[in-house]
Amino acid sequence: MKILLIGGHGTIGKRVAKAFAERGHDVVIAGRKSGAVQVDITSKVSIEAMYQSVGAVDACICTAGTGFYGPFDDMTAELMMPGILGKLLGQVNLVLEGQRYLNPGGSFTLTSGIAAEHPARNGTCVAMINGAVNSFVLGAAQEMTRERRINAVSPGLVEDSKERYGAFFPGYNLAPMEKVVNAYILSTEGAVNGKILKVYS
Amino acid sequence: MKILLIGGHGTIGKRVAKAFAERGHDVVIAGRKSGAVQVDITSKVSIEAMYQSVGAVDACICTAGTGFYGPFDDMTAELMMPGILGKLLGQVNLVLEGQRYLNPGGSFTLTSGIAAEHPARNGTCVAMINGAVNSFVLGAAQEMTRERRINAVSPGLVEDSKERYGAFFPGYNLAPMEKVVNAYILSTEGAVNGKILKVYS
Numbered sequence: 001m002k003i004l005l006i007g008g009h010g011t012i013g014k015r016v017a018k019a020f021a022e023r024g025h026d027v028v029i030a031g032r033k034s035g036a037v038q039v040d041i042t043s044k045v046s047i048e049a050m051y052q053s054v055g056a057v058d059a060c061i062c063t064a065g066t067g068f069y070g071p072f073d074d075m076t077a078e079l080m081m082p083g084i085l086g087k088l089l090g091q092v093n094l095v096l097e098g099q100r101y102l103n104p105g106g107s108f109t110l111t112s113g114i115a116a117e118h119p120a121r122n123g124t125c126v127a128m129i130n131g132a133v134n135s136f137v138l139g140a141a142q143e144m145t146r147e148r149r150i151n152a153v154s155p156g157l158v159e160d161s162k163e164r165y166g167a168f169f170p171g172y173n174l175a176p177m178e179k180v181v182n183a184y185i186l187s188t189e190g191a192v193n194g195k196i197l198k199v200y201s
Numbered sequence: 202m203k204i205l206l207i208g209g210h211g212t213i214g215k216r217v218a219k220a221f222a223e224r225g226h227d228v229v230i231a232g233r234k235s236g237a238v239q240v241d242i243t244s245k246v247s248i249e250a251m252y253q254s255v256g257a258v259d260a261c262i263c264t265a266g267t268g269f270y271g272p273f274d275d276m277t278a279e280l281m282m283p284g285i286l287g288k289l290l291g292q293v294n295l296v297l298e299g300q301r302y303l304n305p306g307g308s309f310t311l312t313s314g315i316a317a318e319h320p321a322r323n324g325t326c327v328a329m330i331n332g333a334v335n336s337f338v339l340g341a342a343q344e345m346t347r348e349r350r351i352n353a354v355s356p357g358l359v360e361d362s363k364e365r366y367g368a369f370f371p372g373y374n375l376a377p378m379e380k381v382v383n384a385y386i387l388s389t390e391g392a393v394n395g396k397i398l399k400v401y402s
Binding site: 125126 | 274
Protein backbone atom coordinates (compact mmCIF):
# COMPACT_ATOMS: atom_id res chain seq x y z
CA MET A 1 0.00 0.00 0.00
CA LYS A 2 1.32 3.45 -0.84
CA ILE A 3 0.68 5.65 2.17
CA LEU A 4 1.11 9.42 2.27
CA LEU A 5 1.78 10.49 5.84
CA ILE A 6 1.63 14.19 6.59
CA GLY A 7 3.41 15.07 9.80
CA GLY A 8 5.49 11.91 9.80
CA HIS A 9 8.25 13.41 11.91
CA GLY A 10 5.98 14.51 14.76
CA THR A 11 5.50 12.74 18.09
CA ILE A 12 2.74 10.49 16.79
CA GLY A 13 3.75 10.60 13.14
CA LYS A 14 7.15 9.00 13.56
CA ARG A 15 5.62 6.07 15.41
CA VAL A 16 2.99 5.69 12.71
CA ALA A 17 5.62 5.89 9.96
CA LYS A 18 7.71 3.17 11.60
CA ALA A 19 4.76 0.86 12.15
CA PHE A 20 3.49 1.07 8.58
CA ALA A 21 6.99 0.61 7.16
CA GLU A 22 7.43 -2.50 9.31
CA ARG A 23 4.14 -3.77 7.95
CA GLY A 24 5.60 -3.60 4.47
CA HIS A 25 3.93 -0.47 3.19
CA ASP A 26 5.53 2.22 1.09
CA VAL A 27 5.33 5.27 3.36
CA VAL A 28 5.88 8.69 1.83
CA ILE A 29 6.43 11.26 4.54
CA ALA A 30 5.41 14.85 4.00
CA GLY A 31 6.41 17.51 6.48
CA ARG A 32 6.75 21.24 6.87
CA LYS A 33 10.53 21.18 6.72
CA SER A 34 11.48 17.53 6.58
CA GLY A 35 10.22 14.41 4.83
CA ALA A 36 10.37 13.27 1.23
CA VAL A 37 7.96 16.06 0.27
CA GLN A 38 7.49 19.46 1.83
CA VAL A 39 4.00 20.74 2.52
CA ASP A 40 2.41 23.62 4.35
CA ILE A 41 -1.08 22.33 5.11
CA THR A 42 -2.37 25.86 5.72
CA SER A 43 -1.95 26.41 1.97
CA LYS A 44 -4.21 24.76 -0.56
CA VAL A 45 -1.62 25.44 -3.25
CA SER A 46 1.03 23.63 -1.24
CA ILE A 47 -1.30 20.68 -0.64
CA GLU A 48 -2.09 20.45 -4.33
CA ALA A 49 1.64 20.57 -5.16
CA MET A 50 2.29 17.78 -2.66
CA TYR A 51 -0.35 15.53 -4.20
CA GLN A 52 0.94 16.24 -7.70
CA SER A 53 4.44 15.35 -6.60
CA VAL A 54 3.41 12.14 -4.80
CA GLY A 55 0.73 11.01 -7.24
CA ALA A 56 -2.01 8.48 -6.53
CA VAL A 57 -1.99 6.95 -3.05
CA ASP A 58 -3.88 4.18 -1.27
CA ALA A 59 -4.03 6.00 2.01
CA CYS A 60 -3.53 9.51 3.30
CA ILE A 61 -2.85 9.94 6.99
CA CYS A 62 -2.43 13.29 8.70
CA THR A 63 -0.84 13.57 12.12
CA ALA A 64 0.14 17.22 11.67
CA GLY A 65 -1.42 20.31 13.17
CA THR A 66 -1.87 21.93 16.53
CA GLY A 67 -3.76 24.86 18.02
CA PHE A 68 -3.63 27.68 20.56
CA TYR A 69 -3.26 26.79 24.22
CA GLY A 70 -3.54 29.63 26.68
CA PRO A 71 -5.67 31.59 29.13
CA PHE A 72 -9.25 31.91 27.94
CA ASP A 73 -9.49 35.56 28.91
CA ASP A 74 -6.63 36.43 26.58
CA MET A 75 -7.81 34.27 23.70
CA THR A 76 -8.82 36.01 20.51
CA ALA A 77 -10.02 34.79 17.15
CA GLU A 78 -6.65 35.93 15.77
CA LEU A 79 -4.79 33.61 18.12
CA MET A 80 -7.07 30.79 17.01
CA MET A 81 -6.51 31.30 13.29
CA PRO A 82 -3.26 29.33 12.82
CA GLY A 83 -4.95 26.25 14.30
CA ILE A 84 -8.10 26.80 12.27
CA LEU A 85 -6.12 27.19 9.06
CA GLY A 86 -3.82 24.28 9.95
CA LYS A 87 -5.24 21.43 11.96
CA LEU A 88 -8.81 22.16 10.88
CA LEU A 89 -8.90 23.55 7.33
CA GLY A 90 -5.54 21.97 6.53
CA GLN A 91 -6.95 18.52 7.19
CA VAL A 92 -10.19 19.46 5.40
CA ASN A 93 -8.20 20.48 2.34
CA LEU A 94 -6.14 17.30 2.47
CA VAL A 95 -9.45 15.49 1.94
CA LEU A 96 -11.13 17.87 -0.51
CA GLU A 97 -8.01 18.10 -2.71
CA GLY A 98 -6.95 14.55 -2.02
CA GLN A 99 -10.08 12.92 -3.36
CA ARG A 100 -8.64 13.10 -6.86
CA TYR A 101 -5.47 11.31 -5.78
CA LEU A 102 -6.88 8.65 -3.47
CA ASN A 103 -7.26 5.29 -5.17
CA PRO A 104 -10.57 3.40 -5.01
CA GLY A 105 -10.78 1.54 -1.74
CA GLY A 106 -8.37 3.99 -0.14
CA SER A 107 -8.72 5.86 3.09
CA PHE A 108 -8.16 9.18 4.76
CA THR A 109 -7.21 9.21 8.42
CA LEU A 110 -7.28 12.56 10.18
CA THR A 111 -6.24 13.37 13.74
CA SER A 112 -8.44 15.11 16.28
CA GLY A 113 -7.97 14.61 20.04
CA ILE A 114 -9.51 14.10 23.45
CA ALA A 115 -10.10 17.85 23.89
CA ALA A 116 -13.16 17.54 21.65
CA GLU A 117 -14.90 15.82 24.55
CA HIS A 118 -12.71 16.52 27.55
CA PRO A 119 -10.87 19.80 27.11
CA ALA A 120 -8.18 20.69 29.62
CA ARG A 121 -7.92 24.15 31.14
CA ASN A 122 -6.64 26.62 28.50
CA GLY A 123 -7.60 24.18 25.76
CA THR A 124 -10.81 25.64 24.37
CA CYS A 125 -9.32 26.48 20.98
CA VAL A 126 -7.99 22.97 20.51
CA ALA A 127 -11.28 21.54 21.77
CA MET A 128 -13.12 23.50 19.09
CA ILE A 129 -10.76 22.35 16.35
CA ASN A 130 -10.91 18.69 17.40
CA GLY A 131 -14.71 18.77 17.62
CA ALA A 132 -14.81 20.25 14.14
CA VAL A 133 -12.53 17.56 12.72
CA ASN A 134 -14.65 14.81 14.27
CA SER A 135 -17.91 16.12 12.84
CA PHE A 136 -16.30 16.80 9.48
CA VAL A 137 -15.35 13.13 9.33
CA LEU A 138 -18.91 12.05 10.13
CA GLY A 139 -20.21 14.10 7.23
CA ALA A 140 -17.43 13.30 4.77
CA ALA A 141 -17.67 9.55 5.40
CA GLN A 142 -21.17 9.56 3.95
CA GLU A 143 -19.95 11.30 0.81
CA MET A 144 -17.03 9.01 -0.02
CA THR A 145 -17.37 7.20 -3.34
CA ARG A 146 -15.66 4.17 -4.86
CA GLU A 147 -15.26 2.39 -1.51
CA ARG A 148 -13.10 5.11 -0.13
CA ARG A 149 -13.27 5.73 3.60
CA ILE A 150 -12.44 8.40 6.14
CA ASN A 151 -11.91 8.22 9.90
CA ALA A 152 -10.39 10.29 12.66
CA VAL A 153 -8.03 9.10 15.35
CA SER A 154 -8.69 10.99 18.58
CA PRO A 155 -5.75 10.45 20.91
CA GLY A 156 -5.59 11.43 24.55
CA LEU A 157 -2.38 12.65 26.15
CA VAL A 158 0.05 10.28 24.42
CA GLU A 159 2.86 8.58 26.33
CA ASP A 160 5.56 10.23 24.25
CA SER A 161 4.21 13.70 25.15
CA LYS A 162 4.21 13.08 28.89
CA GLU A 163 7.38 15.00 29.58
CA ARG A 164 6.61 17.91 27.29
CA TYR A 165 2.90 18.40 27.92
CA GLY A 166 1.96 16.28 30.95
CA ALA A 167 1.89 19.24 33.33
CA PHE A 168 -0.89 20.85 31.32
CA PHE A 169 -3.13 17.80 31.63
CA PRO A 170 -3.45 16.91 35.31
CA GLY A 171 -5.53 13.79 35.79
CA TYR A 172 -5.39 12.73 32.15
CA ASN A 173 -4.43 9.11 31.61
CA LEU A 174 -1.59 8.41 29.23
CA ALA A 175 -2.53 6.87 25.91
CA PRO A 176 -0.04 4.08 25.07
CA MET A 177 1.71 4.74 21.76
CA GLU A 178 1.00 1.20 20.61
CA LYS A 179 -2.74 1.71 20.97
CA VAL A 180 -2.56 5.07 19.23
CA VAL A 181 -0.63 3.54 16.34
CA ASN A 182 -3.14 0.68 16.19
CA ALA A 183 -5.96 3.16 15.61
CA TYR A 184 -4.19 4.46 12.49
CA ILE A 185 -3.70 0.86 11.35
CA LEU A 186 -7.38 0.05 11.95
CA SER A 187 -8.45 3.09 9.98
CA THR A 188 -6.07 2.39 7.10
CA GLU A 189 -6.11 -1.40 6.77
CA GLY A 190 -9.52 -2.10 8.32
CA ALA A 191 -12.98 -1.55 6.90
CA VAL A 192 -14.21 1.16 9.25
CA ASN A 193 -15.68 4.35 7.84
CA GLY A 194 -16.89 7.49 9.58
CA LYS A 195 -15.49 6.41 12.93
CA ILE A 196 -13.88 8.56 15.60
CA LEU A 197 -11.29 6.14 16.95
CA LYS A 198 -10.78 7.28 20.51
CA VAL A 199 -7.57 6.28 22.26
CA TYR A 200 -7.82 8.05 25.58
CA SER A 201 -5.92 5.59 27.79
CA MET B 202 -33.38 39.79 33.10
CA LYS B 203 -31.89 41.79 30.25
CA ILE B 204 -31.34 39.39 27.36
CA LEU B 205 -29.40 40.15 24.21
CA LEU B 206 -30.67 37.94 21.41
CA ILE B 207 -28.62 37.84 18.24
CA GLY B 208 -30.63 36.54 15.30
CA GLY B 209 -33.95 37.30 16.94
CA HIS B 210 -35.80 37.56 13.65
CA GLY B 211 -34.77 34.13 12.36
CA THR B 212 -36.85 30.97 12.39
CA ILE B 213 -35.79 29.95 15.87
CA GLY B 214 -34.93 33.43 17.10
CA LYS B 215 -38.39 34.91 16.75
CA ARG B 216 -39.88 32.07 18.80
CA VAL B 217 -37.20 32.54 21.44
CA ALA B 218 -37.75 36.32 21.52
CA LYS B 219 -41.50 35.88 22.00
CA ALA B 220 -41.08 33.30 24.75
CA PHE B 221 -38.65 35.36 26.80
CA ALA B 222 -40.74 38.52 26.39
CA GLU B 223 -43.80 36.61 27.63
CA ARG B 224 -41.76 35.48 30.61
CA GLY B 225 -41.23 39.12 31.54
CA HIS B 226 -37.68 39.58 30.37
CA ASP B 227 -36.29 42.62 28.58
CA VAL B 228 -35.24 41.20 25.21
CA VAL B 229 -32.91 43.27 23.04
CA ILE B 230 -32.85 41.88 19.54
CA ALA B 231 -29.77 42.26 17.39
CA GLY B 232 -29.86 41.33 13.73
CA ARG B 233 -28.02 41.83 10.51
CA LYS B 234 -30.58 44.21 9.09
CA SER B 235 -33.39 44.33 11.62
CA GLY B 236 -33.69 44.44 15.39
CA ALA B 237 -32.99 47.17 17.92
CA VAL B 238 -29.27 46.89 17.17
CA GLN B 239 -27.53 45.91 13.96
CA VAL B 240 -24.66 43.48 14.06
CA ASP B 241 -22.55 41.54 11.60
CA ILE B 242 -21.25 38.64 13.67
CA THR B 243 -18.49 37.95 11.15
CA SER B 244 -16.91 41.21 12.31
CA LYS B 245 -15.34 41.56 15.74
CA VAL B 246 -15.59 45.33 15.41
CA SER B 247 -19.33 45.09 14.78
CA ILE B 248 -19.76 42.73 17.76
CA GLU B 249 -17.85 45.11 20.01
CA ALA B 250 -19.99 48.03 18.79
CA MET B 251 -23.14 46.04 19.52
CA TYR B 252 -22.07 45.29 23.08
CA GLN B 253 -21.10 48.92 23.66
CA SER B 254 -24.49 50.03 22.40
CA VAL B 255 -26.45 47.50 24.46
CA GLY B 256 -24.30 47.61 27.61
CA ALA B 257 -24.24 45.01 30.36
CA VAL B 258 -26.61 42.05 29.93
CA ASP B 259 -27.71 39.09 32.02
CA ALA B 260 -27.84 36.71 29.11
CA CYS B 261 -26.58 36.56 25.55
CA ILE B 262 -28.29 34.16 23.19
CA CYS B 263 -27.24 33.59 19.59
CA THR B 264 -29.57 31.94 17.11
CA ALA B 265 -27.84 33.44 14.07
CA GLY B 266 -25.53 31.81 11.58
CA THR B 267 -25.61 29.17 8.93
CA GLY B 268 -23.16 27.32 6.69
CA PHE B 269 -22.57 25.86 3.26
CA TYR B 270 -24.86 23.08 2.06
CA GLY B 271 -23.97 21.45 -1.20
CA PRO B 272 -22.32 18.56 -3.01
CA PHE B 273 -19.19 17.37 -1.25
CA ASP B 274 -17.22 17.05 -4.46
CA ASP B 275 -17.70 20.74 -5.21
CA MET B 276 -17.03 21.91 -1.69
CA THR B 277 -13.98 24.08 -1.13
CA ALA B 278 -12.53 25.78 1.90
CA GLU B 279 -13.57 29.08 0.31
CA LEU B 280 -17.23 28.02 0.25
CA MET B 281 -16.90 27.04 3.89
CA MET B 282 -15.46 30.37 5.03
CA PRO B 283 -18.69 32.38 5.47
CA GLY B 284 -19.99 29.74 7.87
CA ILE B 285 -16.66 29.52 9.68
CA LEU B 286 -16.48 33.27 10.09
CA GLY B 287 -20.18 33.50 11.00
CA LYS B 288 -21.75 30.62 12.85
CA LEU B 289 -18.41 29.44 14.24
CA LEU B 290 -16.08 32.38 14.88
CA GLY B 291 -19.01 34.78 15.11
CA GLN B 292 -20.37 32.86 18.06
CA VAL B 293 -16.86 32.45 19.50
CA ASN B 294 -16.36 36.21 19.34
CA LEU B 295 -19.75 36.86 20.92
CA VAL B 296 -18.36 34.99 23.93
CA LEU B 297 -14.78 36.26 23.92
CA GLU B 298 -15.88 39.89 23.49
CA GLY B 299 -19.03 39.47 25.52
CA GLN B 300 -17.32 38.35 28.70
CA ARG B 301 -16.78 41.99 29.64
CA TYR B 302 -20.47 42.77 29.20
CA LEU B 303 -22.06 39.72 30.78
CA ASN B 304 -23.13 40.28 34.37
CA PRO B 305 -22.06 37.88 37.12
CA GLY B 306 -24.39 34.88 37.11
CA GLY B 307 -25.21 35.49 33.46
CA SER B 308 -25.15 33.02 30.61
CA PHE B 309 -24.21 32.58 27.00
CA THR B 310 -26.33 30.30 24.85
CA LEU B 311 -24.97 29.39 21.44
CA THR B 312 -26.65 27.38 18.71
CA SER B 313 -25.13 24.32 17.05
CA GLY B 314 -27.29 21.60 15.47
CA ILE B 315 -27.92 17.92 14.91
CA ALA B 316 -25.45 17.81 12.00
CA ALA B 317 -22.61 17.67 14.54
CA GLU B 318 -23.64 14.07 15.24
CA HIS B 319 -25.94 13.15 12.38
CA PRO B 320 -25.05 15.14 9.27
CA ALA B 321 -27.38 14.94 6.29
CA ARG B 322 -26.09 14.47 2.77
CA ASN B 323 -24.39 17.68 1.57
CA GLY B 324 -24.10 18.87 5.15
CA THR B 325 -20.44 18.22 5.96
CA CYS B 326 -19.58 21.91 6.31
CA VAL B 327 -22.42 22.53 8.73
CA ALA B 328 -21.53 19.33 10.61
CA MET B 329 -18.00 20.63 11.08
CA ILE B 330 -19.20 24.02 12.31
CA ASN B 331 -21.72 22.52 14.73
CA GLY B 332 -19.18 20.07 16.12
CA ALA B 333 -16.78 22.95 16.64
CA VAL B 334 -19.39 25.03 18.48
CA ASN B 335 -20.23 22.10 20.78
CA SER B 336 -16.62 21.46 21.74
CA PHE B 337 -15.94 25.18 22.14
CA VAL B 338 -18.76 25.29 24.69
CA LEU B 339 -17.30 22.34 26.62
CA GLY B 340 -13.99 24.14 26.91
CA ALA B 341 -15.37 27.62 27.56
CA ALA B 342 -17.73 26.40 30.29
CA GLN B 343 -14.73 25.42 32.40
CA GLU B 344 -13.25 28.89 32.03
CA MET B 345 -16.30 30.94 33.01
CA THR B 346 -15.80 33.05 36.15
CA ARG B 347 -18.20 34.81 38.53
CA GLU B 348 -20.91 32.14 38.19
CA ARG B 349 -21.29 32.78 34.51
CA ARG B 350 -22.31 29.87 32.33
CA ILE B 351 -22.30 28.79 28.71
CA ASN B 352 -24.31 26.14 26.86
CA ALA B 353 -25.22 25.23 23.32
CA VAL B 354 -28.65 24.36 22.01
CA SER B 355 -28.38 21.74 19.30
CA PRO B 356 -31.68 21.61 17.41
CA GLY B 357 -32.67 19.00 14.89
CA LEU B 358 -34.80 19.88 11.87
CA VAL B 359 -37.18 22.33 13.54
CA GLU B 360 -40.91 22.26 12.83
CA ASP B 361 -40.91 25.78 11.43
CA SER B 362 -38.27 24.80 8.83
CA LYS B 363 -40.18 21.79 7.56
CA GLU B 364 -41.47 23.47 4.45
CA ARG B 365 -38.25 25.24 3.56
CA TYR B 366 -35.67 22.57 4.39
CA GLY B 367 -37.53 19.33 5.00
CA ALA B 368 -36.69 17.90 1.59
CA PHE B 369 -32.98 18.04 2.42
CA PHE B 370 -33.42 15.96 5.57
CA PRO B 371 -35.24 12.76 4.65
CA GLY B 372 -35.90 10.65 7.71
CA TYR B 373 -35.14 13.40 10.20
CA ASN B 374 -37.74 13.82 12.89
CA LEU B 375 -39.16 17.28 13.41
CA ALA B 376 -38.09 19.07 16.56
CA PRO B 377 -41.13 20.79 18.13
CA MET B 378 -40.60 24.55 18.45
CA GLU B 379 -41.76 24.47 22.04
CA LYS B 380 -39.04 22.00 23.01
CA VAL B 381 -36.43 24.00 21.12
CA VAL B 382 -37.49 27.19 22.90
CA ASN B 383 -37.43 25.33 26.22
CA ALA B 384 -33.78 24.48 25.71
CA TYR B 385 -32.94 28.18 25.44
CA ILE B 386 -34.97 28.82 28.60
CA LEU B 387 -33.19 26.00 30.44
CA SER B 388 -29.81 27.36 29.44
CA THR B 389 -30.70 30.94 30.36
CA GLU B 390 -32.83 30.60 33.49
CA GLY B 391 -31.55 27.22 34.71
CA ALA B 392 -28.27 26.32 36.36
CA VAL B 393 -26.75 24.17 33.63
CA ASN B 394 -23.23 24.88 32.41
CA GLY B 395 -21.22 23.27 29.62
CA LYS B 396 -24.19 21.33 28.31
CA ILE B 397 -25.08 20.54 24.73
CA LEU B 398 -28.87 20.68 24.92
CA LYS B 399 -29.98 18.37 22.14
CA VAL B 400 -33.50 18.80 20.79
CA TYR B 401 -33.61 16.32 17.95
CA SER B 402 -37.30 15.37 18.05
